Amino acid sequence: MSKLRVAVLGAKGRIGSEAVKAVEAAEDMELVAALGRGDSLESLAEAGAQVAVELTTPDSVMDNLDFCVRHGIHAVVGTTGWTEERLARLTGWLEQSPETGVLIAPNFSLGAVLTMKFAQLAAPYFESVEVVELHHPNKVDAPSGTAARTAQLIAAARAQAGLGAQPDATATALEGARGADVDGVRVHSVRLRGLLAHQEVLLGGEGETLTVRHDSLHHSSFMPGILLGARRVTAVPGLTFGLEHFLDLG
Ligand SMILES: NC(=O)C1=CN([C@@H]2O[C@H](COP(=O)(O)OP(=O)(O)OC[C@H]3O[C@@H](n4cnc5c(N)ncnc54)[C@H](OP(=O)(O)O)[C@@H]3O)[C@@H](O)[C@H]2O)C=CC1
Numbered sequence: 001m002s003k004l005r006v007a008v009l010g011a012k013g014r015i016g017s018e019a020v021k022a023v024e025a026a027e028d029m030e031l032v033a034a035l036g037r038g039d040s041l042e043s044l045a046e047a048g049a050q051v052a053v054e055l056t057t058p059d060s061v062m063d064n065l066d067f068c069v070r071h072g073i074h075a076v077v078g079t080t081g082w083t084e085e086r087l088a089r090l091t092g093w094l095e096q097s098p099e100t101g102v103l104i105a106p107n108f109s110l111g112a113v114l115t116m117k118f119a120q121l122a123a124p125y126f127e128s129v130e131v132v133e134l135h136h137p138n139k140v141d142a143p144s145g146t147a148a149r150t151a152q153l154i155a156a157a158r159a160q161a162g163l164g165a166q167p168d169a170t171a172t173a174l175e176g177a178r179g180a181d182v183d184g185v186r187v188h189s190v191r192l193r194g195l196l197a198h199q200e201v202l203l204g205g206e207g208e209t210l211t212v213r214h215d216s217l218h219h220s221s222f223m224p225g226i227l228l229g230a231r232r233v234t235a236v237p238g239l240t241f242g243l244e245h246f247l248d249l250g
């Protein structure tokens with residue numbers, strides 16, 4: 001059987017360099033291109049890439065995806081910075097290339113995907129919920145894409161259950177003390193040397209709290225999700241947001 005022809009964009013970065021090794025080690029894949037900033041995207045087409053693994057930066061991801069979709073190259077995207085406007089633009093491009101698939105995964109690690117699922121499940125049963133994400137200090141964005149997505153899922157689950165605004169009597173606060181407001185859910189970002197990628201979802205009700213915590217201790221935690229995404233995305237045209245759609249989570 002022929003191998004899946006995979007390219008990595010952002011190949012010299014923290015996660016991209018790990019993805020290069022993972023693709024090289026996968027028996028059913030061939031690494032056909034490994035691009036850094038400034039490298040020509042034309043080499044993707046010349047190398048016959050079927051799937052591009054996009055692990056660059058929020059300022060580069062849209063141009064890269066524009067190129068991939070126009071050339072019918074499927075994409076597995078871990079890069080953050082997704083807004084409604086960006087998603088709408090990408091969806092428009094995909095409509096012009098109806099056989100191409102793009103997976104955007106806010107987090108490729110199984111534990112993080114499950115954290116989001118557990119938070120969504122628990123959200124209707126607790127009056128209060130806040131998200132704390134903790135990352136290495138070289139991370140360029142805050143809050144993390146995972147935390148933003150987690151908060152959106154929690155907010156949707158609360159709304160569906162008919163829950164109103166959370167209790168919070170804060171009358172005065174230093175700016176930032178209560179974190180960012182993502183759809184009515186507070187998100188707090190910690191940047192600390194020694195950490196990689198961690199998240200806690202704190203839920204509180206009368207007389208009890210529930211904490212869901214996930215820790216990515218090494219970039220290897222993201223690799224099974226990236227490889228799974230690359231294997232599956234070629235058969236799923238259009239935009240898929242979230243690795244959970246490629247997993248059988250019940
Ligand atoms: N979804 C997930 O599970 C995960 C997502 N991420 C996300 O992935 C992204 C990258 O993270 P990280 O590896 O830590 O960041 P790094 O800064 O270490 O890596 C990004 C790399 O992309 C390169 N780059 C920038 N623009 C381009 C371009 N146009 N073409 C090719 N390469 C380019 C950068 O080059 P230069 O240094 O010259 O700018 C850099 O080498 C972030 O958005 C992060 O949040 C990270 C881990 C897991």
Ligand SMILES: O=C(O)C1=N[C@H](C(=O)O)C[C@H](O)C1
Pocket residue numbers: 080106107108135139140143144145146147196197198
């Ligand atoms: O930059 C990182 O490191 C990570 N970025 C992603 C995010 O913003 O959620 C995924 C993971 O948290 C690691």
